[in-house]
Amino acid sequence: MRTLIAEGMRVVSGSRTITAELKETGAVPVTVDLSTADGPAELVGRAIDELGGIDLLVNNVGVGDTDYFAKGAALNLLELPEYSWEQTFDLHFYSALRASRAAQPSLIERRGTIINISSVGARALAAGPANYNVSKAALSALTKVIAEQFGGKGVRAVTVSPGPVGTGVWIDPDGFVGRLAKEQGVPHEFFVEQAMSGLGVTTGRMSTPEEVARLIAFLASPTNITGNEYLIDGGMIKNV
Template structure:
C-alpha cells in the first residue's frame, strides 16, 4: 500500500535501535528523508539512509540541536516521531515509591517526557507551516502506572496526556498528533539476557527464557506473543499518512489491556 509519504521529511528520536530503528527503516522504505537523534550510532543505523545526529535528548540543549540540524539538513520538517527512551537498566529505576530517589524520577521524566516536550516545542513551528504530523511512542504502562516500573510508567502517562494536549491545540492549525502505546515489544529489553528482563530474571534466580514466558503468561496477551518493532513501525507510518486521525492513543499490545 502506498501511504502517500514519499517526498516527506522526518525526525525520529531514538532511532539507533529497537522501535526507533524500525520506524526509521519503514519511513525510508516509504520514500521519506529521515534525520534521527540518539546518544549513539549503531552499525544497523549506519546501514540505513538516515542522517544520524548524536545528541543527548534528556537535555534541553540536545532537543534544540537536533531540530536545528534536521531543519538545515532537510530544509523543513513534515513529520516528528518522539520515540526516545529506555537506553539502559537505569532508565527503568525499579523499586517502590519510597525506594526510588528523586534522581530516578528526574531521569525518567527527562528521558521519556521532557525529551518529547522539548523536541516537539522546537519542531512545531515548522510542522504548523507544513501541516505536518506528530506521533509519540508511549506504553500501555501509561494506563496502569501502578504495575511498575512506576517512574517509567508515570512518565509515559504524562507523555500520553501531552499528545492529547498537542492534538487539541495544533489540530486547528493543521497538525495531527497521535500516540502509539505498545505492550512488551521484542527488542533487547525482552530478548537480551543482559537487558531489563534478564537482569530481573537474575535477581529472581530463574532462567531468562522462563522469566519471559512467565511474564507473558501473567500479562496474557490474546495473541500469546510479544509485539514486534516492525508492527509498531507500520502503525506509526499509518498514523503519519494522510488521514483524519488525531488525538488517538492506539494500543498495540496483543490484547493485554481489556478495559473498555
C-alpha cells in the same frame, strides 16, 4: 526508520551513539543527548537544516540506563530517589515536549504530524517501573494537548502505546527483563513466558518492531486522525 525510508521519507535520527545498525538504516544520524535541556532543539535544528523542514516528528526514546529502570521496578514510592524520577522524566517526557516545541513552527507551516511513542505502562501503572509508567502517562496526555491546541493549524498528534516488543529490553539476556530473570534465578525464556502470561497478553506473543513501525507509518500518512491513542499490545489492555 527503515519502514519510513522504504515509504519514501527522508529521516534524521537523534541518539547518544551512532551504531553500525543505525548507519545501515539510511537515516541521517545526529549525535545528541535528548535528555538534556538543549538536546531536542539541537536535533530539530539539524533536521531542518538537512531536510528544509519537518513533516513528521516521532518522539521515540529507549529505556535509557538499565540500572535506574530496574530500580523503578524494584523500589516503591518511598524508596525510589527523586533523581530517578528526574532522569526518567527528562528522557521520556521532557525530550518529547522540547522537541515538539522546537519543531512546531515547521510542522505548522507544513501541516505535519507528531507521533509520541508511549507505553501500555501508562494504562497499567502497576506493571513495571513506576517512574517510567508515570512519565509515559504524562506523554500520552501531552499528545492530547498538542492535538487540541494546534489541530486548527493543521498539526495532528497521535499516541502509539506498545506492550511487550521483541527488542533488547525483552530478548537480550543483559537487558532489563534478562536481568530480572537472573536476579530471580530462573531461565530467561521461562521468565519471559511467565511475564507474558501474568500481563495477560491475549495473543501470547510479543509484538515485533516491524509491526510497531508499520502502525507508525500508517498514522504518519494523511488522515483525519488526531488526539487518539493506538495500542499495539496483543490484547494486554482489556478495558474499554
